[in-house]
Amino acid sequence: MQPPRKFTPHPFAYHQELDVRIESLTNEGAGVARVDGWVIFVPFTLAGELVKCRVFRNHKNYSEADFVEVIEPSPNRVPPQCALFSQCGGCQYQHLSYEEQLLSKQRQVAELLKHMAKIEHPVCPVIPSPVQYGYRSKITPHFQRPKEGGIGAIGFLRARTRNAMVDVEQCPIAMPELNAQLASVRERARANSAEFKNGATLLMRAASNGVLTRPDEIAIEDVDGVRFEFQAGDFFQNNPFILPKFVRHAIDEAKATGAKHLVDAYCGSGLFAISAARDFENVIGVEISETAVKKAAHNAEINSLTNCRFIAADAQHVFKDVPHAGADTVVIIDPPRAGSSPEFLQQLFAFGPKGVVYISCNPATQMRDLVLFTEAGFKLGTVQPFDLFPQTKHLECVMTLSR
Numbered sequence: 001m002q003p004p005r006k007f008t009p010h011p012f013a014y015h016q017e018l019d020v021r022i023e024s025l026t027n028e029g030a031g032v033a034r035v036d037g038w039v040i041f042v043p044f045t046l047a048g049e050l051v052k053c054r055v056f057r058n059h060k061n062y063s064e065a066d067f068v069e070v071i072e073p074s075p076n077r078v079p080p081q082c083a084l085f086s087q088c089g090g091c092q093y094q095h096l097s098y099e100e101q102l103l104s105k106q107r108q109v110a111e112l113l114k115h116m117a118k119i120e121h122p123v124c125p126v127i128p129s130p131v132q133y134g135y136r137s138k139i140t141p142h143f144q145r146p147k148e149g150g151i152g153a154i155g156f157l158r159a160r161t162r163n164a165m166v167d168v169e170q171c172p173i174a175m176p177e178l179n180a181q182l183a184s185v186r187e188r189a190r191a192n193s194a195e196f197k198n199g200a201t202l203l204m205r206a207a208s209n210g211v212l213t214r215p216d217e218i219a220i221e222d223v224d225g226v227r228f229e230f231q232a233g234d235f236f237q238n239n240p241f242i243l244p245k246f247v248r249h250a251i252d253e254a255k256a257t258g259a260k261h262l263v264d265a266y267c268g269s270g271l272f273a274i275s276a277a278r279d280f281e282n283v284i285g286v287e288i289s290e291t292a293v294k295k296a297a298h299n300a301e302i303n304s305l306t307n308c309r310f311i312a313a314d315a316q317h318v319f320k321d322v323p324h325a326g327a328d329t330v331v332i333i334d335p336p337r338a339g340s341s342p343e344f345l346q347q348l349f350a351f352g353p354k355g356v357v358y359i360s361c362n363p364a365t366q367m368r369d370l371v372l373f374t375e376a377g378f379k380l381g382t383v384q385p386f387d388l389f390p391q392t393k394h395l396e397c398v399m400t401l402s403r
Contacts, residue, residue, distance in 0.1 A: 001014065001015055003015075007057070007058070008057075008058045008059075009058070010058060011035075011038055011058065011063070012055040012058060012063055013055070014055070014056070015054050015055065015056065016054070016055045017052055017053070017054050017055075017068065018035060018040070018052070018053055018054075018055065018065070019050060019051070019052050019071060020033035020034075020035060020040060020042065020050070020051060020053055020065075021033060021048075021049070021050050022042065022045045022046060022047055022048065022049045022050075022051060023047065024047050025046070025047055025104055026041065027108045027111075027112070027364070027393065028092070028393055029043065029092030029093060029392075029393040030042060030043045030045075031043070031044075031045030031046065031047070031049070031051070033045075033051075033053070038062070038063065039061070039062040039063070040053065040055070040062065040063045040064070040065050041062065041063070041064050041065070042065050042066075042067050043066075043067055043086070043092075043159065043160065044067045044085075044086045044092075044095060045067055045070075046073075046074040046076055046077055046095065046096060046100075047074065048074045049070055049071075049072060049073055049074045049077070050070075050071040050072035051067060051068070051069065051070050051071060052068040052069045052071060053065035053066060053067055053068055054066045054068050067086070076096055076097045076099075076100040077095055077096070077097075078094075078095060078096065078097050079095075080094035080095050081094060081133055081172045082094060082171070082172045082173075084166055084168060086159060087158060087159060087166050088155065088156050088157075088158065088159060088166045088168060089156060089157045089158060089159040089160065089161070089166075090156050090171070090173070090392065091173065091391040091392050092391075092392055092393045093390075093391050093392060093393065094391045098128070098132050098390065101387070101390065101391070102125065102126040102128055102387060103126075105126050105385055105387060105395045106123055106124075106125060106126050106385060108363065108395075109123045109363050109383065109385050109395075109397055110123045112363050112364055112366075112367045113367060113370075113383070116364065116367035116368060116370075116371075117367040117368075117370040117371055117374070118371075119370070119374070119380060121380055121383060122383070123383045123385065124382065124383060124384045124385070126385040126386065126387050126395065127242070127245060127246070127249070127384065127385070127386045127387065128242075128387050128390075129239060129241060129242045129387050129388065129389075129390050130241045130242060131239075131241040131242075131390075132390040132391065133172050133173055133390070133391070134172065134173065134174065134175055134176055134179075135173060135175065135239050135240075135241050135242075135390065136171075136173045136174045136175060136178075136238050136239065137175055137178075137205060137206045137207070137238050137239070137240050138203075138204065138205040138206070138236075138238045139171060139174045139178055139182075139204050140201050140202065140203055140204075141154050141155055141156065141168060141182070141185070141186070141201075141202045141204070142154070142155075142156070142165075142199065142200065142201040142202065143155075143165065143189070143196070143199050143200060143202075144163070144165060144199040145196075145197065145198050145199045146193045146194075146196060146197070146199070149193065149194075150190070150193055151189060151190050151193045151196065152165065152167075153165035153166060153167035154167060154168070154186045154189060154190075154202070155167045155168030156168055168182075169182070169183065169186070170182060172391075173390070173391055173392075174204075175206045177206040177211050178204045178206050178211060180211075181204065181211050181213075182204065185202055185204060185213060189202060203215055203232060203233055205219055205232045207219035207220055207221055207232070208220050208221060208222055212232040213232075214232065214233075215231060215232055215233025215234075216231055216232070216233065217231070217232045218230070218231060218232070219231070219232045219236070221236065221240065223240075223243055223244055223247060223271065223275060224244035224247065224248065224275065226274055226275050226303055227299070227302055227303055228269060228270070228271065228274070228299050229269075229295075229298065229299060229302065230269040230295055230299075231295075234268075234269065234295075235268060236268075236269065236271070237271070237388065238388070239388040239389070242386060242387070242388055243388075245386075246386050246388065246396065246398075247271065247272060247275045248275075249384060249386070249398060250272055250276075250332060250357050250359060250398055251272070251275060251276045251279055253357045253381075253382060253384075253398065253400045254276060254279075254280075254330045254332060254355070254357050255279050255280075256400075257330045257354050257355035257400075257402055258354065259280070259328055259329050259330035259353070259354045259355060260280065260281045260282075260324075260328045260329075261280055261281060261282045261283070261284070261324040261328055261329040261330070262276050262279075262280040262282070262283045262284070262329065262330055262331075262332065263283075263284050263285075263286060263319070263322055263324075263329055263330075263331045263332070263353070264276070264283065264284070264285045264286065264331075264332045265286045265318065265331060265332065265333045265334075265344075265348070266286075266287070266333055266334050266335050266336075267285030267286060267287050267292070267296055267310065268287065268292055268296070268334075269292065269295045269296050269299055270285050270295070270296030270297075270299045270300060270308070270310065272332045272334065272359075273285040273296065273300075273308060273310070273332075274296070274299050274300055274303060274305060274308060276332075277300070277303075277305045277307055277308050278305075280307070281307065282307050282309070282324065283307060283308045283309070284308075284309050284310070284311060284322055284324075285308065285309070285310040285311070286310075286311050286313045286318055286319070286322070287310065287311070287312060287313065288312070288313060288314075289312070290312040293310045293311065293312040296308075296310045297310045316343070316347075317347070318344060318347050318348075319347055319348070319350075319351040322351070326351045326352035326353045326354070327352060327353075327354055328354065329351075329353050329354060330353055330354055330355045330356070330357065331348065331351075331353045331355075331356050331357070332356075332357045332359065333348070333356060333357070333358050333359065334359040334360070335360065335365075337361055337362040337365065338362075338365060339360070339362065339365030339366060339368060339369050340369050342372070345369060345372050345373075345376075349372075349376040352403075353403075354402065354403065355400065355401060355402040355403070356373070356378065356400075356401045356402075357398060357399070357400055357401075358370075358373075358398070358399045358400075358401060359396060359397070359398050360396065360397050360399075361388075361394065361395070361396050363385075363395070363397045366397055366399065370399065370401075373401050377403055378401040378402065378403055379401065379402055379403070380399065380400075380401055381399075381400035381401065381402055382398070382399070382400045383397065383398075383399050383400075384397070384398045384399075385397045385398075386398065
């Protein structure tokens with residue numbers, strides 16, 4: 001096969017096949033092999049395996065290869081439950097036993113602590129999801145611009161591509177309620193292809209009040225006896241089976257600081273603030289979005305909570321309207337994948353809370369921010385990962401920091 005125009009032919013030829021021994025897994029779930037010291041990344045392989053791979057790209061100091069076959073399998077290899085595994089980009093670990101998935105994610109956090117934050121610190125065993133398949137309460141199948149009047153693949157991005165799609169008729173990590181209606185949702189989109197001139201992203205959310213497909217529909221969820229209402233298209237954690245334990249841990253860590261008051265920054269619809277309200281004298285949720293503040297206030301009202309207040313804060317003055325002294329307050333932060341901005345962190349440090357519970361779906365940016373916390377005089381306590389996303393490379397990590 002003719003190599004791509006920009007292919008670099010060293011150290012391996014295009015589509016050269018190699019038998020390599022996988023040494024470890026990256027944080028992205030790819031296997032790491034070496035040939036004469038040269039690193040080769042091979043997806044869908046496991047540590048210890050001897051595999052055949054096919055090189056498709058050489059970089060300055062490493063190569064990428066496609067997985068061809070297993071020659072000597074790992075004892076931790078298991079059959080994937082999805083026929084599209086290795087084609088669909090949604091899952092990376094379906095071929096790895098669940099026990100090893102948890103160990104791999106624990107190592108991932110420990111390595112990031114060591115290499116990014118320069119801290120040797122114990123990482124607790126990952127809290128497993130009680131359900132490893134059929135756990136995801138929200139999926140967003142999408143499709144590209146219809147061609148010749150018809151919609152092509154409806155599903156998710158193909159593994160290791162930027163815009164190629166895989167047609168997904170069933171998703172094993174989605175809740176059964178979603179899979180039961182996925183065919184009809186796909187058929188409805190195809191029947192109305194004229195409405196989607198530029199392609200579209202479909203929404204399916206399983207909530208206690210049914211399967212919702214419109215972003216503006218109100219979803220209802222119960223988390224450990226606390227009721228939450230939010231728009232189906234809004235962010236809300238997508239693994240309801242582990243969510244009560246996840247939320248409880250964050251609250252217990254906040255309580256352990258001895259603070260009387262709680263501030264929930266990035267509070268969204270109020271998940272942590274409202275769940276923690278009965279454990280603190282006063283709880284304040286802070287959000288940049290006024291819409292989110294109104295939704296959180298509504299959730300406090302329907303749970304008959306009178307010690308919760310929600311503030312729409314200016315990004316430059318996040319803690320300005322918090323009436324409590326920092327020394328009496330613990331702050332929970334759950335920023336987006338990009339982590340907290342330096343501006344936000346400087347405001348947080350100036351506020352001077354007694355402790356911080358930092359929740360993140362991206363441990364890499366969390367460890368980046370941890371460097372700033374330690375420079376500001378905070379000490380790292382418990383590091384507790386949670387597996388909200390079985391079969392994938394993703395996780396949530398809860399760090400407790402105190403002064």
